[in-house]
Amino acid sequence: MLTRLASTSHEELHRVEDRDSGLRGYIALHSTRLGPAAGGLRMRTYDSDAAAIDDVLNLSRGMSYKNAAAGLPLGGGKAVIMGDPSRDKTPEMLRAMGRAINALQGRYWTAEDMGMAPEDMAEIARETRFVAGLDHGQYASGDPSPITAKGVFNAMRAGAAQVFGSDDLAGRHVAVQGLGHVGWHLCRLLHEVGARLSVADMDARCVTRAVRELGANVVPLSRIHATQADIFAPCAIGGILNARTIPEIQARLVAGAANNQLATPEDAATLHTRGILYLPDYVANGGGIINVAAEILQIPDSGPWVAERLDAMQATMAKILTRAEGEDLSPARVADRMIEDQLLQVAV
Ligand code: NAI
Known part of the structure; x- marks a missing residue:
């Protein structure tokens, strides 16, 4: 269900498919030079697979820049699910995405983006630990x-x-x-x-x-x-x-x-x-990704850590x-x- 596609501009590009849940999407890792690729999971309707690929490639490149600018030891990645979040999103679909993210063995960390909420991240967390933006848990960072x-x-x-x-x-x-x-x-x-x-x-x-x-x-x-x-x-x-x-x-x-x-x-x-x-x-x-990074990097009592990075x-x-x-x-x-x-x- 995770199929690696060729990319000249990005380190990795994967198609994600799960027939049972109807999941169709993509995960792109633009760069892991600074650390694991981190960036949210977006769900929205796309006119075509090409449009979804375009989006995930652009967004993941943007995350490399954003994470570097924020001084974080994180690279740039992003995931997209093709579909209308208000109509098509199901727990099974999210869990299938969680399994795909898990298969990347920590090279990609996800969190909320458009069309996703903390409870969706909780569903994904049932299948993988490489997810942040959770409401509950030892390092949970909540709403950024x-x-x-x-x-x-x-x-x-x-x-x-x-x-x-x-x-x-x-x-x-x-x-x-x-x-x-x-x-x-x-x-x-x-x-x-x-x-x-x-x-x-x-x-x-x-x-x-x-x-x-x-x-x-x-x-x-x-x-x-x-x-x-x-x-x-x-x-x-x-x-x-x-x-x-x-x-x-x-x-x-x-x-x-x-x-x-x-x-x-x-x-x-x-x-x-x-x-x-x-x-x-x-x-x-x-600031949002700094807050999420505290969870990914498991920073205890992260308030001062986040404040320091906001100043930087x-x-x-x-x-x-x-x-x-x-x-x-x-x-x-x-x-x-x-x-x-x-x-x-x-x-x-
Ligand atoms: P949101 O979905 O909570 O709020 C967006 C608001 O914009 C909604 O109230 C919506 O009704 C309104 N809106 C949509 N289209 C509009 C239009 N054409 N004219 C006027 N209002 C319109 O999103 P959120 O989380 O506040 O994010 C806002 C922007 O900031 C997004 O582009 C997001 O990608 C970006 N962003 C958000 C971060 C976060 O921590 N939430 C972090 C970094 C970037």
């Missing part, structure tokens, strides 16, 4: 979102220092797209320091709550990126920074949690040319921003280059 939000908040302050000359976010106007797990925590942190919020989310309930509890201003979904704000914080979908949206962005700083915010690598240069400072997403949102992540972001300013390059380009150098320096 508050730590992710804290990391994004810290990054935003570093960006604000460069753009506005002060890292104080009091009185700054922040437009937040997506009030889910991370977006909501981020809004709370911003509200606490006196920032002004404009928000948009497809879920009317969280928007109403943001108005009531945080005094947020509501913006139509299609216009949140174009809000006349100081900072735009994408905390929902990928690809939000693209040829259509970038010319409409009014904020001078873009700092958010969403993965793969740039539709194409060239969009980083377009933002830079427009004088908009974009904080590379995989550096800003690394902030120092990395500061270094990227300083270099980018000095070389007149987009921070995304500088970050990619820094991580690629770092990966090359590690002996195979």
Whole structure:
């Protein structure tokens, strides 16, 4: 049921199939240079196997960069299940995926991603120990979102220092797209320091709550990126920074949690040319994987360990921003280059 496929760009690519449970998916290990490949399991519908392979290859490469940027001794990997999580997901399917992950003997560690919840990880854990993001257990790390939000908040302050000359976010106007797990925590942190919020989310309930509890201003979904704000914080979908949206962005700083915010690598240069400072997403949102890593690496009483790495992540972001300013390059380009150098320096 685990079939290894050829890949020129990744260390390993596997097709996972289980007829009994209807499982169809892929696992990709981009790099294990820094340690076991770690990255979440995503479940969503795909138009084709080629689309699923594309996704798992891109996401696992992204995890190599994110884990390296967070200073973790972990490589990059990812797994996908093809199907609608609300309709097709079954315990049998998750357990079959657990057996496939187990067959990789610890070269890949999984955790939650889109379409997965802690209880799904618990099901997978019945078949393998190479799973994190659990709610229960000696090293359980639980929901990573508050730590992710804290990391994004810290990054935003570093960006604000460069753009506005002060890292104080009091009185700054922040437009937040997506009030889910991370977006909501981020809004709370911003509200606490006196920032002004404009928000948009497809879920009317969280928007109403943001108005009531945080005094947020509501913006139509299609216009949140174009809000006349100081900072735009994408905390929902990928690809939000693209040829259509970038010319409409009014904020001078873009700092958010969403993965793969740039539709194409060239969009980083377009933002830079427009004088908009974009904080590379995989550096800003690394708090979540740091939290999960504490579980993978079995760090006892991991609070101080996580806090130390969040500080280091902030120092990395500061270094990227300083270099980018000095070389007149987009921070995304500088970050990619820094991580690629770092990966090359590690002996195979
Ligand atoms: P979530 O699923 O809890 O929240 C996403 C929110 O965005 C939902 O409230 C949804 O209704 C809203 N949304 C979806 N499409 C939208 C649109 N077009 N416009 C406005 N709102 C929209 O997800 P979560 O965990 O908060 O993650 C947010 C982003 O951050 C995702 O891209 C995720 O991959 C990324 N991320 C999350 C981490 C975590 O610790 N949860 C860690 C690193 C990255």
